[in-house]
Amino acid sequence: MGKIVSFTNKKGGVGKTTTVINMAAYCADFGKKVLLIDLDSQGNATTGLGFSKSALKKSVYSVLIEDEKASQNILPTQVPLLDIMPANVDLTGAEVDIVYKRNREQILKNALAEIKDTYDYIFIDCPPSLGLLTVNAWVASDSVIIPLQSEYYAMEGVSQLMNTISLVKQHLNPRLLIEGVVITMYDGRAVVSRQIAAEIKKFFKNKLYEIIIPRNVRLSEAPSHGKPILYYDPKCVGARAYKALTEEFLSKQ
Numbered sequence: 001m002g003k004i005v006s007f008t009n010k011k012g013g014v015g016k017t018t019t020v021i022n023m024a025a026y027c028a029d030f031g032k033k034v035l036l037i038d039l040d041s042q043g044n045a046t047t048g049l050g051f052s053k054s055a056l057k058k059s060v061y062s063v064l065i066e067d068e069k070a071s072q073n074i075l076p077t078q079v080p081l082l083d084i085m086p087a088n089v090d091l092t093g094a095e096v097d098i099v100y101k102r103n104r105e106q107i108l109k110n111a112l113a114e115i116k117d118t119y120d121y122i123f124i125d126c127p128p129s130l131g132l133l134t135v136n137a138w139v140a141s142d143s144v145i146i147p148l149q150s151e152y153y154a155m156e157g158v159s160q161l162m163n164t165i166s167l168v169k170q171h172l173n174p175r176l177l178i179e180g181v182v183i184t185m186y187d188g189r190a191v192v193s194r195q196i197a198a199e200i201k202k203f204f205k206n207k208l209y210e211i212i213i214p215r216n217v218r219l220s221e222a223p224s225h226g227k228p229i230l231y232y233d234p235k236c237v238g239a240r241a242y243k244a245l246t247e248e249f250l251s252k253q
């Protein structure tokens with residue numbers, strides 16, 4: 001049975017999509033069958049794997065709002081064993097459209113029941129907000145991974161995020177767990193990065209992954225080429241970090 005993991009943070013620009021793309025790609029490279037669901041209306045996971053949002057007819061929007069089957073809206077990617085349920089331009093309005101649906105928090109969970117057993121892992125790239133799309137992801141998920149940037153405002157909003165996860169666990173999905181927290185965009189030369197990393201470790205304790213993702217130009221370049229770092233520059237420091245992070249993730253399963 002496939003494990004569903006949401007990658008979430010209410011702040012944008014923290015390396016969330018970079019993390020989900022590259023962990024999905026490395027999981028597939030390690031022989032796991034993976035589905036990446038792009039639930040962020042910006043569609044960065046979709047374009048980051050080489051798809052054009054404007055050209056896509058298949059999308060997660062069709063599943064959430066138009067009641068199409070999940071299996072009809074999945075595309076293979078350039079990475080063997082990695083599929084995607086992409087986002088297209090329609091997803092921009094989904095947060096409003098979903099309000100009027102019955103059992104609106106359960107839509108994604110119900111849709112994934114059909115395909116869950118065909119994958120080892122289903123990774124969901126959540127929007128940088130705590131709206132209904134994110135709640136749908138958490139209700140469908142077994143666990144949550146939180147990427148946190150090692151910068152001054154990293155911990156701002158974390159309490160609200162944790163409280164909201166707690167409410168979803170209490171009322172909608174009692175099995176939801178914090179899978180782990182990953183520090184991203186780390187600059188070991190900056191004193192503030194080291195200080196923030198220490199604060200994050202103090203707060204999350206054993207939930208914090210040992211592997212830290214450094215700031216790396218090649219990581220930020222890869223999405224504009226529509227490739228995970230595994231295909232863009234597998235020998236760079238960012239690629240080595242994401243490979244090691246994925247190994248750490250898999251070792252805890």
